[in-house]
Amino acid sequence: MLFKYKAVDEKGTNKEGEIDAPNKDIAIGGLQHRGLIILSVKGEKERKSFFKMSFFEKVPKKDIVILSKQISSLFGSQVSALKVFTMLAASTKNEALGTILTEVADDLQAGLSISQALSKHPNAFSSFYINMVKAGEETGKLNETFAHLADYLDRQYALTSKTKNALIYPFFVIITFFVVMGLMFVVVIPKLTSIIAESGQEPPFFTKVVIGLSGFLVHYGFLIVIFLILLGIYIWQLSATPKGKEYLDKLSLSFPAVGSLYQKLYLSRIADNMDTMLTSGIPIVRAIDITSEVVNSYVYKNILKDAAEGVKSGLAFSAALEKHPEMPVILIQMVKVGEESGKLGEILKTLADFYKREVDSSVDTLVGLIEPIMIVVLGLGVGILLTSILLPIYNLAGSM
Numbered sequence: 001m002l003f004k005y006k007a008v009d010e011k012g013t014n015k016e017g018e019i020d021a022p023n024k025d026i027a028i029g030g031l032q033h034r035g036l037i038i039l040s041v042k043g044e045k046e047r048k049s050f051f052k053m054s055f056f057e058k059v060p061k062k063d064i065v066i067l068s069k070q071i072s073s074l075f076g077s078q079v080s081a082l083k084v085f086t087m088l089a090a091s092t093k094n095e096a097l098g099t100i101l102t103e104v105a106d107d108l109q110a111g112l113s114i115s116q117a118l119s120k121h122p123n124a125f126s127s128f129y130i131n132m133v134k135a136g137e138e139t140g141k142l143n144e145t146f147a148h149l150a151d152y153l154d155r156q157y158a159l160t161s162k163t164k165n166a167l168i169y170p171f172f173v174i175i176t177f178f179v180v181m182g183l184m185f186v187v188v189i190p191k192l193t194s195i196i197a198e199s200g201q202e203p204p205f206f207t208k209v210v211i212g213l214s215g216f217l218v219h220y221g222f223l224i225v226i227f228l229i230l231l232g233i234y235i236w237q238l239s240a241t242p243k244g245k246e247y248l249d250k251l252s253l254s255f256p257a258v259g260s261l262y263q264k265l266y267l268s269r270i271a272d273n274m275d276t277m278l279t280s281g282i283p284i285v286r287a288i289d290i291t292s293e294v295v296n297s298y299v300y301k302n303i304l305k306d307a308a309e310g311v312k313s314g315l316a317f318s319a320a321l322e323k324h325p326e327m328p329v330i331l332i333q334m335v336k337v338g339e340e341s342g343k344l345g346e347i348l349k350t351l352a353d354f355y356k357r358e359v360d361s362s363v364d365t366l367v368g369l370i371e372p373i374m375i376v377v378l379g380l381g382v383g384i385l386l387t388s389i390l391l392p393i394y395n396l397a398g399s400m
Contacts, residue, residue, distance in 0.1 A: 003027040007036035019110070020103075020120070033111025059097045059124040061157050067097065068150035075143035082108045100124050113137055128273060128294045135280045145280060152276045156269065159356055163265055166363040167258075170370040177378045184385050186221065189214040192389045203392045210388045246298035253299060253326075257369075261362045266297045267331060268355035270304070275348035284344075285311050299326060317344075 005027070007015045015036060019027050031038055067088065074084045082105060089101035100121045107117035115134035118125045129149060136145025193211050196203055203211070217224075238244035253259045270291055277287040285308055292304035303324045310320030318336035321327045331351060338347030 003041050005031055005036075005038065005041045007031055007038045009037075010035055020107075030107075030110040030112055059094060059100070061153060061160075063092075063094050063097055064124065064129075065150055065153045065157055067092070067101075068146050068153060072143050072146035072150055075146060081114055081142075097124065114142070126294050128277070128290050131282060131286070131290050132277065132280055135277070135282050139281055148276055148280060152272060155272060155356070159265065159268065159359060163261065163359060163363055166367050169367060170374070173370065173374040173378075177374060177381070180378065181381055181385075182217070182221075184382065185214045185217045189385065189389055190218060192393065196389070196392050201392060204388070207388045207392055210385060242298065246302070249297050249299045257362075257366055261359065261366060262297075263326070264355050264358045264362060266295055266300050267328070268352055268359055269295055270300065271331075271348045271352035271355060275345050275352055278345040278348065284317060288317070303327065 002018050002020055004018055005016070009015055019030055027041055028038060031041070070088055071084055074087070075081075079087075085101050085105040085108060089098050089105055092098045092101065103120070104114075104117040107120065108114065113134075115130050115137055118133060119130045132145055132149055133142070136142040139145075189210065193214065196207070196211075235248070239248055252262055273291040273294060274287055277290060278284065282290070288304050288308040288311065292301045292308065295301055295304065303321070303326060306323070307317065307320035310323075311317055316336070316339050318332050318339055321332050321335065334347050334351055335344065338344035341347075
């Protein structure tokens with residue numbers, strides 16, 4: 001947010017202005033770093049231009065992966081942090097990311113740490129990312145931290161992209177099925193129905209059902225469209241509330257095949273996050289809290305929040321997870337082995353790799369099953385419709 005300040009410089013000249021910082025303490029630290037004697041600092045509601053709204057600040061994850069690799073390489077070459085972000089701001093092709101990196105460079109020049117500067121841009125850098133950078137600053141291993149971040153983000157990006165892309169195809173096939181069937185009922189069947197009606201022939205029962213359904217869609221199909229629009233609005237509003245998100249998450253996890261895929265995806269993300277943070281020296285309670293914020297599932301977020309409270313009260317991490325049936329027994333047992341052997345990070349890495357392979361296998365199986373099933377269903381649906389209408393027409397032609 002913005003802070004208005006009044007201060008005096010070393011020559012005794014009065015200074016007034018604004019400074020952008022996450023909180024008042026950081027604002028004061030930035031002003032003191034400039035050599036100013038602070039008279040007053042007052043918070044002001046942050047003002048953003050239209051082009052700095054959250055929608056426009058959104059940066060693709062792929063760009064953050066590339067950025068992290070570049071930062072790691074430059075830090076490894078002993079380039080200063082200010083110069084790193086200045087160079088990257090000038091060279092990036094993404095305008096939104098370039099603006100963010102420029103602001104980060106300005107904040108570094110004002111005296112903020114890298115993690116503090118990055119924390120002002122939550123649409124680009126998650127809490128996980130920022131806490132990893134903070135751990136790297138504390139240990140003095142920023143180049144290694146950014147390398148770990150790049151590898152982690154690359155794995156997560158590849159896994160999520162494969163899952164999303166795999167689900168797009170079945171979704172497209174299903175939509176195509178309903179579009180084709182709708183066109184058959186609304187466009188093709190009414191034209192064939194008129195031929196049967198003109199003949200005066202009594203159609204079979206199944207043909208009457210198809211003709212009746214076609215007539216309903218022609219005359220009242222707009223009601224179905226309105227219902228679908230209202231349903232979409234309701235789901236959108238429901239997803240805007242925490243309880244609604246949790247309900248939709250539970251619903252998605254309960255779907256056959258797809259629910260199992262999502263569960264494995266979330267468990268892979270949890271294990272990978274925890275491994276990366278524990279390896280970087282972040283305390284386990286903090287690691288659990290951060291993972292709960294970036295797992296992208298309200299169900300598992302609540303589980304991890306509860307587990308964090310359990311660990312704070314003295315429970316082992318595995319014992320805190322045992323209370324939740326959504327957590328597989330194999331994961332809990334593996335975590336318990338890691339705690340007893342003092343190699344929890346290594347165990348979590350093994351679990352992350354295991355669930356990643358499970359996700360890949362589930363995606364391949366799902367796509368392999370849905371493709372032939374939908375083709376057969378589409379063919380049968382169109383075939384039954386045409387048979388129910390064309391058969392009376394053939395009978396009519398045969399009787400002439």
